[in-house]
Amino acid sequence: MAISALINRQVFTTRVFDSGALTVLASVIHQFAEPGLYYVTIRRGDAVLGTTRFEVVAEAGPTQLNLDLSVAGSPAGARSPFLRSTRGAAAKDCDCGGHGASAGREVAAAAATPTVSAKGYVQFFVSQGDGGLSASVARADGDKVLFDTTTLGASDLFAVSLIAPATFSMANKLGKATGKITVTFSKEVARRLKTTAPVYVEASKSAFAPNDIPLSSGQGIVFRVTETARIVVTQETEPAQATPGGRPGRRTFRRLRPLSQRKT
């Protein structure tokens, strides 16, 4: 007997979701309006783990580019086994990877350098492993860092999918904003995670709006950054244990008496 499945344990064991240290089920989204070639440096803390690149094109192109930071340094075209459609022979989506990148939505043909429209979005995320990864982006023809996931700015997005039915705190580490997220398990939502709309939160330095958020397990939460931010969502309580389906039926046992002693 054997199980050959690899299990993406971090999906369930990650307790801190930090826009500046990305883990599984958290992503940072940024728009690069200037066409050109960009280099991405991927770090864990101060250590550089690898680099990748992408190109922003002025003409019509893919509107979404996903950069999986966890496969940085892998051979070109490498994809995480935990991304949907990477299993088996029949991939449903285009493998448009290259240096750890995969483009979704309106995807271009496989190329060494993935591209995205200047009107599109680049999404930095982690599909596997312990994470704690950040990315900084500079133009290929310059050293100046144009974007760093450790410091989000206005119009950036931080999206998280929280699974554990527990209470989470949320804080802007570059400001004073704090808040609470209460996650509960809902079978209904669990069955249709893709089609359940996320909850949107405005994130400024001073406050989250709203700052007390009820959420279903697996439902998305999207922080719209309005001022400088590094958003950290931390699990504060242990997950509620599954409740039994109902009280077990009561059984009454009676001692049998000999027939001769029974009242008739």
Added chain:
Amino acid sequence: MPHLTLAANEKAFNKLFEAVRDNFVFEDSGSASLGPLTASYHLKVRLENGSVELRGDNTIKIDELDIKWDILDLTLSFDMQERCFGGFCIIPIPFDGCALEFPEVCLFSANPDLTVTLPLGGITSEASATGTLFTKYFVNPDRPPGMNDWDAQDADPELYNTWQVLLDLESVDLDFIDVADTVGDLLEDAVNALVDTLLAGFPDFIKDFIKAALGGAIDILRLILDIPDDIEEFISDLLNTSLGLIDILVQVFFQYFGSDSPLFEIEDPYPILEATANPNDPPPPQLVPVKIPIRDLTVFNDDVEMVVQGNVG
């Protein structure tokens, strides 16, 4: 009138059969894909018992031949359905879809995901067969061209040609493989053990999610196997029909008795005198060994004995 006649009564013929039967060992493995399920087998069988009856119509009947399945491992592999998180729309376009989606990150990878091996060995099937004896001249393929008959006899191993008596099976009746009635419990226990292993260490809330994913495999099991009522029937059908073990075995029998394992063989030319000292004078000191060629070998039987006849020359 033939120059040579050999005969073996039914008791002697049974001895010939037993020698061939006891040398039979068949080991094989294979697989079949059945949608979401892949079934594969590894088997090793041998033969025991059985009686041989010589019949008056020049046929042989083999009865109650036991097929001992020393190894019969059935491996079932299921592809567990993906269970993914994320995938929701971050930036919707009103009435026009979605501009940006959260990546879908999945819980499992690898294919197949769930593999269960059921050790079904130790069972016995029964076979019966009828056939006709025939002779075949076997030219030793390892004998170099031009090697004379004496050198072929002296070679180690011997490289002489032979006349063979084989059994041309006309029909083989093989019982369906009858799995033990505990196979349903065996499979359920195996799947439960796998699931327990898979979920070991996860908190309960995680199990809620994973059970949804495992629903695929369990549902497949339930759907296909109709657990627990029809599991014996399902496994038997899998072995007998889908994997075709019965057909495979029948073909092996045809090949084994009809080609690979003669009941009886005669060296050709047949040595009748070894080299001996020359009693005559003058030399040579030794007389050469004598071998006689055999031709036109035939075999037939009645209900009393098997008779082999041939000519010399």
